[in-house]
Amino acid sequence: MNYTLHQLQVFVKVVQTQSITKAAEELFLTQPGVSIQLKNFQDQFDIPLTEVIGRQLYVTDFGKEIAELANEILDKVQAIDYRTAAFKGILSGRLKISSASTGKYVMPYFLSDFLKEHPGVDLTIDVTNKSKVIQSLENNEVDFGLVSVLPDRLKVDEELLVVNKLYLVGNKDHMPKTAKETKEIFNQVPMIYREQGSATRLIMESFFERTKIKVKKKMELTSNEAVKQAVIAGLGYSIMPLIGIRNEIYNGELQIVPVAGFPIMSDWRLIWLKNKKLSPLAVNYLEYVRTHKADIINKSFSWIDLAQKAHKH
Incomplete structure (x- = not known):
């Protein structure tokens, strides 16, 4: 065995990304460069580490075990660098x-x-x-x-x-005509939710349960940015953290809907x-x-x- 740290780094990244192209992008290397390093590393083993079926790269069970060990080696090498810096009085x-x-x-x-x-x-x-x-x-x-x-x-x-302050927000061009400072507005507007497991989703549902409000659920999206763009597009309304919509509020793409009980605080x-x-x-x-x-x-x-x-x- 005569593998290098560089080959270990390349192999670990290929395993993480399941792609030579993506590994090359993340390592700032060329695809041929990654392919060569991967081949030189794999040639040192009698058992295949990866295999290509169609155009998809798969990591074998043996390859996964080698990747775990390679990760441990790279962590130890990194620890040497950190210990050396610490000995010099440098926080690392x-x-x-x-x-x-x-x-x-x-x-x-x-x-x-x-x-x-x-x-x-x-x-x-x-x-x-x-x-x-x-x-x-x-x-x-x-x-x-x-x-x-x-x-x-x-x-x-x-x-x-x-502090985290959440408000009901909508597209300024699609605001309810009868909007008042009342929770009755939730009977008029379709709501856009974050996915299960999101803290914002949990805060929304806790608010509706606590206030016994029934809402019209429009859709469920998996990121704050996706919800923001959906509201801007006029697809519905959502309860969103103010901290994530600062620019959109200031430039008028989103508008806070006046509703009693807001902001919700965390x-x-x-x-x-x-x-x-x-x-x-x-x-x-x-x-x-x-x-x-x-x-x-x-x-x-x-x-x-x-x-x-x-x-x-």
């Missing part, structure tokens, strides 16, 4: 965060300056829905999760970040497993958040209160 390592999808409008502001201060830190963020965030925490795959609704069963510690919070022994990097990041949170909110999120005041007037 990989910070892993799983964020609910709308959290992409929150998390970058709590990371930007930290990463600038510590260039030796690598960041991995998985943007998904609340259910998968909780699953990642349960499997101990990440340091932190970002959610707007706390999990029911999982014991976690938390750090509040910023909080964006960083969570981690209770009693989890955080890495030195995770501890350092948590301390950074606690120290700089007020400044970050004032600098990047003060517009939320201004938008609410403008809506009331």
